[in-house]
Structures are given as structure tokens and as C-alpha cells.
Amino acid sequence: MPEKDIDIANRLKTLRDERNISQRQLAKKSNVSNAAISLIENNKTNPSLGMLKKILDAVPISISDFFAMDVSEENKIVFRKNELIEIGSGLISYLQVGQNLKNNQPQMILERYKPGADTGKSMLTHESEESGLILEGRMELTVGDQTYFLGAGDAYLFNSNIPHRFRNTGGIDCVIVSACTPPSF
Amino acid sequence: MPEKDIDIANRLKTLRDERNISQRQLAKKSNVSNAAISLIENNKTNPSLGMLKKILDAVPISISDFFAMDVSEENKIVFRKNELIEIGSGLISYLQVGQNLKNNQPQMILERYKPGADTGKSMLTHESEESGLILEGRMELTVGDQTYFLGAGDAYLFNSNIPHRFRNTGGIDCVIVSACTPPSF
């Protein structure tokens, strides 16, 4: 059974945070460009072993220990602002609370709809209970054959099997925090 | 203290030998080219982690375990024909018995001199006792101000502080097995 993703990105970031070293400090100490470290931590490259070795030697930590590190977020409780997981971007961006959610966990998402953003005329449907709260801007929400206009502070709750649709018809970003149980994707 | 060389080459080769898998079998199973595996095992590339991961998943073994593998050759006793270490090539090729030799160990080398090969007019000198035996071909050996012509079966022994020189003046390869104590390079 092949292991799942090795997640060097998290490992390195976590390690660096634990030891309070900046990308540039580590870069200098390991004779590697700071860009390389940034790219690794953002999963934008597939580093060579030589590269990883140089970095880990500078930390220092052995390769074996590095991969034996426990970075499971199973029991992680607090997720900092910059630790939210980006699961989609574009006209609508999604920042999720937690990773690899179980079916009994709510999928909380911080959603940002740019002006004109629209989940589409071909309404959404999925097997969840869905709730949300508008933080900024205004949102046009259609659930079934009813359409609502929501402003900051307003909230919603419905069964997502009912076809629904979000549209930002205003001129400024609309920011929503939503929750689905079980997670919808 | 940074670890010394990680030696992926040895690790992979050893692993593959232990499990009796050919390069091509492993390549196919891991969706990687057989060339890649060959290059890795010969230290001719600096593989990416993604690559290594694919290979190790096919073995299978975890990355952590892979790097925790003991491949120290400290007490290795028998070195197979294909396990000799190439420490130089070209007109003269050197295949050494063992790795990271200690000062109290003899450095045995299987040397092949192509026709015309010459260690150079500017004689060699180093702090060792040196001995050798001609296996094939003929060799012109100069030690100090004496020059000797050796054929298969002949041998030599001298203190390498005395300037010396090897020249294959014949038309065929000359193969020698030599030994230096302590190792000369």
C-alpha cells in the first residue's frame, strides 16, 4: 500500500516554524536560493534530493527523521489565518479550515466572491447540510425557486440537495464563511 | 554535524538486489524509465523526491526507512566483481576494493592501462608502500633511476616515496592489480 502524499511542503514549513528560521536564513546557511525554499513550501517544485539534503543539513535534521516527522493534522485544533487550505481560486476563492476532513466533520470555508462571480446557472446539488454567514458585501442566493439578497451579517441554512446558486451581483467583493456537513468536495 | 554522503546509489542498488528486482521490472512498476534507475544507481543524477518516491512505492519501502537503511560497508568482507568502486577512468581505469578505507587498510586497485597509457614523466610520489601483480599484457615500470619491463605474472613492491612511473608501451591493454598502504588517494 503506497503511502499517501509525502507533503514535503508542510514538513519543511513546520520544521522551519518550529525552529524559527526564515526562508532566507535557511537559504544562506544551506547555500540554496531562498526562492527554492519558497517554491518547495508551496508545492511548486519537485526538489532534488541533493537540494533537500543541503537544506536539511542546515537545519539540521536527518533525511530519515525528516520523513519520520509527524505532521498529521488529525488533532490540530487551531488553524491560523495563513494556515487555511486553498482549495480553489479564480473569481471565487475558497479557504478551508482543516484538511482530509472526515464525514462527521463540518467543512468550514472562507469564500470570497469577486464582482460577477457566479456558481452557475446549472444549480449546485450535493448531499450535505449547508450553512453560511455573510461577512462583507452582498450576495444573491437562490435555493430552489426562491431568490434572496443577503448583506453583511445575514446568514443561511439549507439542505444542499436542493439546487442552489450563489451570485455576487454587487460591485465589491463578497466574503462568506460557510459550513457543509459532510464535506462536499 | 552534517551527515556524510547519503549514497542513494548504494541504497537503491542494495535494496533492489535484496529483493531481486531488475531495473526494468522496478521501472515498469513505478512508472519511471529504466534509464533513470540506472543513472541513479551510478550516481549520474540527482533525482527528485517525486521520482524517488515513485520508485520506493513500487519496492515498496518508506522514504524514512529507505534512509534509515544500514548500508555501511564497514565490515563488508566480500566485494563482487561488479562491486568494485571506479575511482578513475580514461586511458587508465581504476577499480578499488572497498570504500572509505582506513589508514591501516591496503588500497587494492584493479588497474587497466590502454596502449599508450602513462602516469606521466613527472614521476609519482606518495607516502605508501606499494605492491602489484601484472595480470595481462606488459608494463614498463620505472622506480627511481631503474626501469623494468614486466609481463603477466610478474610483480613489484616498493616504497612510493621513490618517484615512479607506469607506461604501457605495448599494443594491448595491460591489467594490474595493485595495493597501497596507506591508501594513496
Next chain:
DNA sequence: TTAAACTGTTAAATATATTAAACAAAAAAT
């Protein structure tokens, strides 16, 4: 407030890993 020294990220240039295909040698099959 402004400036200076940091933070992490990104784009284009460069270096290098990886593949595909062909090779030669050894083992297996007929």
C-alpha cells in the same frame, strides 16, 4: 511618518533531471 531591513512570492533565464531509443553483454530458450 519615513526609511531601512526584513518577510515571502514570482517571472524569466539557466542548469539539470528525466525520457525515449538504441546499444552491447549476459542469460535463457529452442
Next chain:
DNA sequence: ATTTTTTGTTTAATATATTTAACAGTTTAA
């Protein structure tokens, strides 16, 4: 003995990692 597989290796073409340099945002100092 001679095909036929299978072995590992190599080279040129291609894909991609890494660096250099510039950017924008945040913190520290004055």
C-alpha cells in the same frame, strides 16, 4: 550453436528544477 529475452548502460531530446533579480507587504528603528 543460435536465436530470443533480459540484463544494465549510454546519448540526444525534452521536460523541469533552480537561480537570479525584482516585486510587494510587514516589522523595526529613528
